[in-house]
Amino acid sequence: MDISTFLSKSDENYKMHSEIPDLLKDGPCCLGIDEAGRGPVLGPMVYSACFCPISKKQDLSDMGCDDSKVLTEEKREELFNTLHEASSKFIGWMTNILSPNYISNSMLSRTKYNLNSLSHDTAIDLIRSTIKLGVDVKEVFIDTVGPPETYQAKLKKLFPDINICVEKKADAKYPVVSAASICAKVCRDRVIKEWVFFENNEMDRNYGSGYPSDPTTKSWLRKNVDPVFGFPNFVRFSWSTASKILEDEALSVHWPDDDESEGDTSSNTPAITSFFATGAGDKRHRFFVENNLYTVETI
Amino acid sequence: MSIKVNCDKHLLLEASALNHMPCTIDGNEKANVSTYFRPQQTSQNSLKNVLRSSFRGRPLEGKTINIPDGYVGLIFEEKRKPFSEDEDRTLDLTHSFDCFQQWYLDSQYLSKNTVQGACETWTRHIAAAIHEPIEE
Numbered sequence: 001m002d003i004s005t006f007l008s009k010s011d012e013n014y015k016m017h018s019e020i021p022d023l024l025k026d027g028p029c030c031l032g033i034d035e036a037g038r039g040p041v042l043g044p045m046v047y048s049a050c051f052c053p054i055s056k057k058q059d060l061s062d063m064g065c066d067d068s069k070v071l072t073e074e075k076r077e078e079l080f081n082t083l084h085e086a087s088s089k090f091i092g093w094m095t096n097i098l099s100p101n102y103i104s105n106s107m108l109s110r111t112k113y114n115l116n117s118l119s120h121d122t123a124i125d126l127i128r129s130t131i132k133l134g135v136d137v138k139e140v141f142i143d144t145v146g147p148p149e150t151y152q153a154k155l156k157k158l159f160p161d162i163n164i165c166v167e168k169k170a171d172a173k174y175p176v177v178s179a180a181s182i183c184a185k186v187c188r189d190r191v192i193k194e195w196v197f198f199e200n201n202e203m204d205r206n207y208g209s210g211y212p213s214d215p216t217t218k219s220w221l222r223k224n225v226d227p228v229f230g231f232p233n234f235v236r237f238s239w240s241t242a243s244k245i246l247e248d249e250a251l252s253v254h255w256p257d258d259d260e261s262e263g264d265t266s267s268n269t270p271a272i273t274s275f276f277a278t279g280a281g282d283k284r285h286r287f288f289v290e291n292n293l294y295t296v297e298t299i
Numbered sequence: 300m301s302i303k304v305n306c307d308k309h310l311l312l313e314a315s316a317l318n319h320m321p322c323t324i325d326g327n328e329k330a331n332v333s334t335y336f337r338p339q340q341t342s343q344n345s346l347k348n349v350l351r352s353s354f355r356g357r358p359l360e361g362k363t364i365n366i367p368d369g370y371v372g373l374i375f376e377e378k379r380k381p382f383s384e385d386e387d388r389t390l391d392l393t394h395s396f397d398c399f400q401q402w403y404l405d406s407q408y409l410s411k412n413t414v415q416g417a418c419e420t421w422t423r424h425i426a427a428a429i430h431e432p433i434e435e
Contacts, residue, residue, distance in 0.1 A: 011337065011339065011353070012339075101353055101356075104353065104356030104357075105353055105356065105357065105358035107356075108356050108357045108358070109357070109358050109405050110404060110405045110409055198334065198337065199331075199334045199335055200334070226331060226335060227326065227328070228324060228326065228328075228330040228331070228335070229330070229331065229335035229336065229354070229355070230355045230356070232335075233353070235356075236356070237355055237356020237357075238356055242356075246355070251324055251325050251326035252324075252325045253322050253323065253324050253325070253354075253355055254322055254323040254325075255321070255322045255357070255404060256321060256322070256404060256410070257404065291416055291417055291420040291421075292411075292413045292414075292416055292417040293417050293420065293421060293425075299302070299377075299388070299390070
C-alpha cells in the first residue's frame with residue numbers, strides 16, 4: 001500500500017487498489033466493506049473493500065481475519081501483509097482515503113452533506129469501482145453504525161443483481177468484512193503516523209489517538225491554533241471539539257450564510273412597527289442597488 | 300477633517316497573491332497565507348481558471364478578477380489611526396496590483412457576484428462618462 005501520493009496531496013481524497021487476480025473475474029465473488037476513523041477529529045476516514053471468490057471464503061477465516069479492533073497493531077500489519085501477498089492469488093482490495101479537508105468541506109458547505117450520506121456514497125462508489133475493474137461481485141457485506149434496514153434497501157435498489165447484507169458489527173461476523181476492516185485500519189494508522197504537515201514540518205506530533213475524548217488530542221488542538229486560519233488540514237473543522245476550540249482561541253469569522261444556519265424562523269416575522277413606516281426604504285436608484293455600487297463615506 | 304494621500308511612486312511595490320475572502324475575519328494582522336492557504340486548480344476542464352480552496356474547513360471557489368484596462372489597483376496603509384473624528388488622516392500608497400482572487404463560499408453560482416459586477420459596471424460604463432472633461 002503506497003500512501004505517498006495521498007500524503008503529498010492530502011487536501012484531496014485518494015483511491016487505490018491491489019492487483020486484481022484473474023480468478024476474481026472468472027467466478028462469483030463476495031465483497032466486504034468497512035471503515036476506519038469515523039469518530040476522530042484528526043486525520044482521514046478510510047473506507048476499504050476486500051473481495052475474494054465465494055469458494056475461497058474459508059481460506060479467509062483460516063488466515064485469521066478477525067475484527068480489526070480486537071487485534072493489536074502488529075497483528076493487523078502482519079495480517080495485511082498476508083492479505084496483500086494473497087492478492088496476487090485470490091484476494092483483492094480497494095481503499096478510498098477521505099481527507100479531513102474533504103470531510104470538513106462536505107459537512108460545512110452551504111447545503112450540509114452529512115457523514116452518513118458521505119459514508120453511503122463512498123461505499124456505493126467502492127462497489128461500482130470494483131465491478132468496473134471486472135470483478136464478478138455477487139455478494140456484498142457491509143458494516144454500519146446507522147440503521148441497517150434503510151441502508152440495505154438503498155443498496156438493493158442500486159444493485160438489484162447482488163445479494164446485499166448490511167449489519168451492525170459485520171466486521172466481527174464475516175471474514176471478508178474483517179479483511180476490509182484490517183485494510184482500512186492499517187491504512188489509517190499509516191496515514192496518521194506519516195502525515196506530512198505542509199503548515200510546519202516541525203509540527204509537534206504528540207496528538208494522541210485523535211479521538212475527541214482523548215486529553216492529549218485536545219491539548220494538541222489547543223496548542224496548534226493559528227489565529228487566522230485555525231488548524232492545519234489534518235484537523236476536521238466540522239467536529240464540535242475543533243470548532244469550540246476555535247471559538248476561544250482564534251479570531252472570529254463571519255460568513256454570508258451565518259443567519260440561515262441558525263434556523264431561527266422568528267426573525268422572518270417583520271417587527272410590528274414596520275407596518276406603520278412610510279415605506280421610504282432605499283431611495284437610491286435601482287441601477288446602483290442592482291450593481292452593488294455604493295458611495296464611500298468612511299475609510 | 301481632511302484626508303491626505305501620499306503617492307510616492309518610488310516606494311510602490313507590486314502586490315502578490317491578493318485574496319478577497321467571502322467572510323469577515325475579526326482581526327487586522329499578519330496572516331500565514333502561503334503556509335495555510337493552498338488554492339488548487341480544479342480537475343474539471345470545463346471550469347477553466349476556477350480554483351478550489353478551503354478556509355476554516357469551509358469550501359471555497361475562486362476566480363481571478365483582472366483590473367480593467369486603463370485602471371490600476373492600489374493599496375493604501377494608514378500608519379497611525381486617528382484618535383478623534385476631527386483629526387486629519389494620512390494614507391500612504393504601498394502596493395499596486397492588476398488582478399486579485401475573488402473567493403466565493405462553495406460556488407460562484409450560489410453567491411452574489413457583488414465585487415465583479417460592481418467593478419465592471421463602474422469602470423466600463425460610468426466612471427469615464429462622469430469624469431471625462433466636458434467639451435463644448
